[in-house]
Each structure stands twice: as structure tokens, then as C-alpha cells.
Amino acid sequence: MTEAVSAEERPTRNAERTRAAVLAAATEAMSERGTGVSLDHIAKSAGVSKSGLLHHFPNREALLVALVDDAQQQLRENVMNHLDLSENTPGKLLRAYVRAMTSGSEATVQYFTAAPTWAGVYQIPRVAEIAAADTQWWNEHLAADGLDPARIMIIRRAAEGLAAAAAYGDETPEAVAQARDILLHLANGGELGA
Numbered sequence: 668m669t670e671a672v673s674a675e676e677r678p679t680r681n682a683e684r685t686r687a688a689v690l691a692a693a694t695e696a697m698s699e700r701g702t703g704v705s706l707d708h709i710a711k712s713a714g715v716s717k718s719g720l721l722h723h724f725p726n727r728e729a730l731l732v733a734l735v736d737d738a739q740q741q742l743r744e745n746v747m748n749h750l751d752l753s754e755n756t757p758g759k760l761l762r763a764y765v766r767a768m769t770s771g772s773e774a775t776v777q778y779f780t781a782a783p784t785w786a787g788v789y790q791i792p793r794v795a796e797i798a799a800a801d802t803q804w805w806n807e808h809l810a811a812d813g814l815d816p817a818r819i820m821i822i823r824r825a826a827e828g829l830a831a832a833a834a835y836g837d838e839t840p841e842a843v844a845q846a847r848d849i850l851l852h853l854a855n856g857g858e859l860g861a
Contacts, residue, residue: 686723688713690737693730698780702731702788732793739801741774742767757813758854761822764809765854768826769847771833771840779827779834814854822854 692713696704706727710720724730749766750759768775788794809819829846832838838846853859 682723685713685715685719686733689715689720689723689730690734693734694738694777697734698777702727706730728791728793731788731791732797735788735794736797738774738778739797742778743801743804745770745772745774756855758856760812761809761814761819761854762851764823765826765847765850768830769833769843769850771843775830776834779831814856818853822850826850 689709693704693709696709696712700708706720707717709730710717713720720730724733746760746764746767749770750763754762789798805823809823810816812819825846829838829843829850833840833843849859
């Protein structure tokens with residue numbers, strides 16, 4: 668019986684691995700060459716045939732939609748991995764967001780370094796819908812975190828700016844760590860200079 672279950676699961680796992688390989692290859696290729704990179708190039712980079720790529724993503728737009736959705740999911744997972752459930756004070760999710768943005772993790776770096784090459788991607792209606800839903804999810808969950816909305820917005824956008832600056836090598840790890848500590852202090856209800 669166990670063998671039959673394993674055999675049934677195998678195609679699903681292979682399909683998931685192939686899909687993940689295509690998304691990873693597409694992210695890298697588009698970061699290097701922009702969204703106009705050929706599907707052939709992406710397929711070769713992923714180690715699949717072009718027809719294999721098209722089996723998972725029937726066209727370029729479907730692949731771009733999946734890339735944006737995947738990037739946002741990875742970023743959300745990264746934040747959740749930084750959530751400290753033992754913190755029982757307002758701002759818990761915001762502090763996780765700050766820690767994730769300043770962690771230098773691959774998901775964060777990739778999100779911010781790939782963003783400029785995706786400029787036209789947000790004109791695709793389905794991508795715009797995904798982005799709007801993601802923004803709404805963050806806004807709702809951060810608002811429920813118990814801090815003043817203005818404080819949330821300033822800390823959130825500052826953390827994103829730090830992430831982008833670190834991804835582009837514009838800030839040293841020491842400067843990012845110092846700024847992270849200030850943002851965490853603010854997200855814990857503290858004041859500047861206190």
C-alpha cells in the first residue's frame with residue numbers, strides 16, 4: 668500500500684519540482700536580461716524542454732503572473748519565519764517584517780533586485796490584482812498588530828528602503844543592523860532618542 672501511495676505522489680512531486688525549477692530559472696534570467704528573455708532560454712536554464720515549460724505556464728503572461736505571485740509568497744513566508752510568537756506586545760508582525768527586510772535573506776534580496784526588471788509586468792491585469800491583494804493583506808494584518816497606522820507605515824517603508832539599499836550594496840551590514848535596531852525599537856512603541 669505504501670508503494671502505491673508513493674507512486675501516486677511521485678508525479679505530483681516531479682511536477683512541483685519542475686514548476687519550482689522553471690520559476691527559479693525565470694527569476695534569474697529575468698533579473699539578468701529583463702522580462703523579454705526568451706522562453707527557450709528559461710527552459711534551458713531550468714533543465715526542461717520548452718514544451719515542458721509551456722505545460723506549466725501556457726504563455727509568457729502566465730509565467731510572469733506566477734513569478735510575481737511566487738515572489739510575494741516567498742517574501743510573506745520569510746516574514747512569518749521571523750515572527751517571534753513569544754512577543755506579546757503590539758507590533759509583533761511589524762517587528763517580524765523589519766527583521767525579515769533586514770535579514771539579507773535570498774528571498775528579500777531577490778525581491779528587491781528583480782523589481783526594476785518587472786516594471787511593465789504590473790500592467791498585466793492579473794499581476795495588478797495579485798499585487799493589490801498582497802498590499803491589502805499586509806495592510807490589514809499590520810493594522811491588526813495594534814500600533815498607530817502612521818508608525819506602521821513609516822517603519823514598514825523604512826525597512827523596505829533598507830532592504831533595497833542592502834540588496835544593491837548601498838549600505839554596509841553594520842549600518843543595516845544599526846538601522847534595524849532603531850526600527851525594532853520604534854516598532855516596540857519606543858521613541859527616537861529614547
